[in-house]
Amino acid sequence: MEWEIVNVLYREITYKRLKANPQLSMDWNKFMKAFKRSGSLKRTLLSQSALFFFLSLTLVPGVYYVKNPSGSAVIYASYCMLPLIMALYGTAVTAQYAVSLGLFEPLLSLPVRVGGKYLSVMLLITQLPSVLFLLAPAVALSLKLGPAAGVLGFAWALMGTMLGHTLGLLIYDRFGKASGGKFSGLKTAFKAFGILLVMSLFYGLNYLQRYVASHYETLKGVFERYSVVYPFSVSTVEKPLLSLGLLAVYGLVIGVVYVSTVRRLWRRISEGTATERRGGKARLSLHSPALALALKDFKIATRNTALLTGLLMPVVVIIPSLAGALKSGSRDSALGFVLAVGWTSTIAIDAVLKIDGRAFEVLHSLPLNLRAFLRGKLITMTAVPVTAGLLAVLGLSLRNPSSLKVLPLALLLPVATAGTTLTIFYWGIGEVALPQTTWKKMLLALFANGLIIGATAGLWYVEWSLSLPFMLLVDALLLWHLNR
Amino acid sequence: MIEVEDLFKVFGSKTAVKGISFTVKDGEIYGLLGPNGSGKSTTLRILAGIIPPTRGKVLVEGVNVAENPLEVKRITGYIPETPLLYESLTPMEFFSFVGSIREVPRAELEERVSRLVKAFGIEEYLGELIGTLSFGTQQKVSIIAGLLHDPKALILDEAINGLDPKSARIMKELLNRFKEEGKSIVFSTHILAVAEALCDRVGIIYNGEIIAEGTPEQLKEFVHEESLEDVFLKLTESQEEVSSLVRALREAF
Numbered sequence A: 001m002e003w004e005i006v007n008v009l010y011r012e013i014t015y016k017r018l019k020a021n022p023q024l025s026m027d028w029n030k031f032m033k034a035f036k037r038s039g040s041l042k043r044t045l046l047s048q049s050a051l052f053f054f055l056s057l058t059l060v061p062g063v064y065y066v067k068n069p070s071g072s073a074v075i076y077a078s079y080c081m082l083p084l085i086m087a088l089y090g091t092a093v094t095a096q097y098a099v100s101l102g103l104f105e106p107l108l109s110l111p112v113r114v115g116g117k118y119l120s121v122m123l124l125i126t127q128l129p130s131v132l133f134l135l136a137p138a139v140a141l142s143l144k145l146g147p148a149a150g151v152l153g154f155a156w157a158l159m160g161t162m163l164g165h166t167l168g169l170l171i172y173d174r175f176g177k178a179s180g181g182k183f184s185g186l187k188t189a190f191k192a193f194g195i196l197l198v199m200s201l202f203y204g205l206n207y208l209q210r211y212v213a214s215h216y217e218t219l220k221g222v223f224e225r226y227s228v229v230y231p232f233s234v235s236t237v238e239k240p241l242l243s244l245g246l247l248a249v250y251g252l253v254i255g256v257v258y259v260s261t262v263r264r265l266w267r268r269i270s271e272g273t274a275t276e277r278r279g280g281k282a283r284l285s286l287h288s289p290a291l292a293l294a295l296k297d298f299k300i301a302t303r304n305t306a307l308l309t310g311l312l313m314p315v316v317v318i319i320p321s322l323a324g325a326l327k328s329g330s331r332d333s334a335l336g337f338v339l340a341v342g343w344t345s346t347i348a349i350d351a352v353l354k355i356d357g358r359a360f361e362v363l364h365s366l367p368l369n370l371r372a373f374l375r376g377k378l379i380t381m382t383a384v385p386v387t388a389g390l391l392a393v394l395g396l397s398l399r400n401p402s403s404l405k406v407l408p409l410a411l412l413l414p415v416a417t418a419g420t421t422l423t424i425f426y427w428g429i430g431e432v433a434l435p436q437t438t439w440k441k442m443l444l445a446l447f448a449n450g451l452i453i454g455a456t457a458g459l460w461y462v463e464w465s466l467s468l469p470f471m472l473l474v475d476a477l478l479l480w481h482l483n484r
Numbered sequence B: 001m002i003e004v005e006d007l008f009k010v011f012g013s014k015t016a017v018k019g020i021s022f023t024v025k026d027g028e029i030y031g032l033l034g035p036n037g038s039g040k041s042t043t044l045r046i047l048a049g050i051i052p053p054t055r056g057k058v059l060v061e062g063v064n065v066a067e068n069p070l071e072v073k074r075i076t077g078y079i080p081e082t083p084l085l086y087e088s089l090t091p092m093e094f095f096s097f098v099g100s101i102r103e104v105p106r107a108e109l110e111e112r113v114s115r116l117v118k119a120f121g122i123e124e125y126l127g128e129l130i131g132t133l134s135f136g137t138q139q140k141v142s143i144i145a146g147l148l149h150d151p152k153a154l155i156l157d158e159a160i161n162g163l164d165p166k167s168a169r170i171m172k173e174l175l176n177r178f179k180e181e182g183k184s185i186v187f188s189t190h191i192l193a194v195a196e197a198l199c200d201r202v203g204i205i206y207n208g209e210i211i212a213e214g215t216p217e218q219l220k221e222f223v224h225e226e227s228l229e230d231v232f233l234k235l236t237e238s239q240e241e242v243s244s245l246v247r248a249l250r251e252a253f
Helices: A002-019 A028-038 A041-064 A069-079 A081-100 A116-145 A147-175 A184-199 A201-214 A216-225 A232-238 A240-271 A289-302 A305-317 A319-328 A331-354 A357-364 A370-399 A401-425 A439-462 A464-483 B040-047 B069-075 B091-101 B106-120 B135-147 B165-180 B192-198 B216-223 B228-235 B239-252
Strands: B002-011 B014-024 B029-033 B055-060 B076-079 B153-157 B184-188 B201-206 B209-214
Touching: A002 A028, A002 A041, A002 A081, A002 A116, A028 A041, A041 A069, A041 A116, A069 A081, A069 A116, A069 A147, A069 A201, A069 A216, A069 A232, A081 A116, A081 A147, A081 A184, A116 A147, A116 A232, A116 A240, A147 A232, A147 A240, A184 A305, A216 A232, A232 A240, A289 A305, A289 A370, A289 B091, A305 A319, A305 A331, A305 A370, A319 A331, A319 A370, A331 A370, A331 A401, A331 A439, A370 A401, A370 A464, A401 A439, A401 A464, A439 A464, B002 B040, B014 B040, B014 B184, B014 B201, B014 B209, B029 B040, B029 B192, B040 B055, B040 B076, B040 B153, B040 B184, B069 B076, B076 B135, B091 B106, B091 B135, B106 B135, B106 B165, B135 B153, B135 B165, B165 B184, B165 B192, B192 B228, B201 B216, B201 B228, B209 B216, B209 B228, B216 B228
Parallel strands: B029 B184, B029 B201, B076 B153, B153 B184
Antiparallel strands: B002 B014, B002 B055, B201 B209
């Protein structure tokens, strides 16, 4: 019965998530196909488990090929940050989403012994596959330090998930108000930071692996000193009794906090959420239709984690090229970074077209023409890449002032690539509508933008000042086309 | 004035609206009554310029809906049955957005929002996310958004249904005031008492066709019934069906 309820809740949250995607909800066949694919909890768990296990194989060399056996435990312990962060973030965000959808309301009137446990189990079960990310490294650990260390290592990974999940519930219970409230700006900043942290986790792990391997001697002392604190505590797997004792203490403390939090949370769900009132602060603000559309998009995106993730994706994709530019400090590496930013503007189209969700119908009822709509979407698409590009180039110029020559491109290139993408996706469409985001169109946009980026880079290397008039010309042509 | 002539709307293999014609004069309230799936909402969405007609002519204040839907959207106010809102915006943010798209001058917008917000009693909710508001409050936000630009014609699709008695009364007062100002108003409702009290003329739509039209009194006289509800049931051939359902229910309990 309990599995049935969790299954129904999972199907319902998946249904609503897919329904909120206008490109799916407007095409019934496409929607049903997507729903059949992701609506089954068993199927999702299996596919995610397979994916995480496959990814876990990439972590094996880091644990197995360390010269000093203790080094394996330290490196494994650093990997244990992953289940903690994923469970914490996944719980805090999805709990808010699930409750805001009214997912539990049908259960409230039924004679089932409902508790926050259904919310907790549904969230926890969907996060468990991420623990498999540590399975292959745990096997490597047992080959290196013995079977007990491997088993304890995997138990610590499970504990990390439980710790992250409990902290996530606690954070949602304490801060998960439905409305913006007094510190909504701060909350958005934290949310954006959390998204960037989770999305850049794989880069981080890669870096961590190399850092721990080269600074092992220094880190060993730190891990020993703080061996009570997770994830440092994981490195105690070399001393099985100590590790087991610590695991028991962690289990007890987390268990008590978990039970009390789940109870409190359920009271909150069943009694309804008291939302913060902002009353008198609400003020009218008028803008041009295009700017109003873009501002509306940002307000919606900053209040929806999935949308904010989509908008921030370009920033995450360019992290390695930013790291490269920071390391070398050369003007050309700054250009490389700006070209990467321009390239990633293309992928923002998907997130930008999802922002209106089911409320896209609102736009149909308003006297909004396609030109203003596209101008608004252009602002939304370019805001993040342009801001990231300008800030990064200004930062790089502190090290190498000649990097400032790249600054105009940081502004103009994302406009060109986003404008080209919009032109391709809206080709032949004469009114405010949602185009189909097919792979064919996406590949065409990537190819066209590849040509623009290639030409810009080519001109830069011939004579850097030539790239600027070229970019201005491309932007002018695109803006003229979008304004026609 | 709103003029509808031989209007057809086809969705795939289904004809939702089958050649209906009616006129709403300036300063007139016209009620479109019909059972679920009869074509009311489709007709009203065409009138608001949201979907194009398949065939026929629709003029709103002289503007052809098929030729210039944007202009029709500019001059009409459309309020749907299910509020069309962005749930993650606050009402004030939503009014700012709609006012910006409609390019309403700031002073006018501020004055209208302040008046309407006070009239519908939603001042305390202006800073909360729309998604957290009750259905009735969301409906009030939707109504205010539809009136922000002082539309020349008003199209309401079951818009009064979700309102509490006080707000329904305010809405009726507003409609009467718009009528006095010479605006054309079309609305659909299931609450026949509201239609009887408000409408100058009523059109009964059934299976995509208007099967009767006139003042509520004319219709009652025509089918020799006491109330508009009986007129509606008789004309839509539902009276016998409803009676047998009521009998079956009584037997069941």
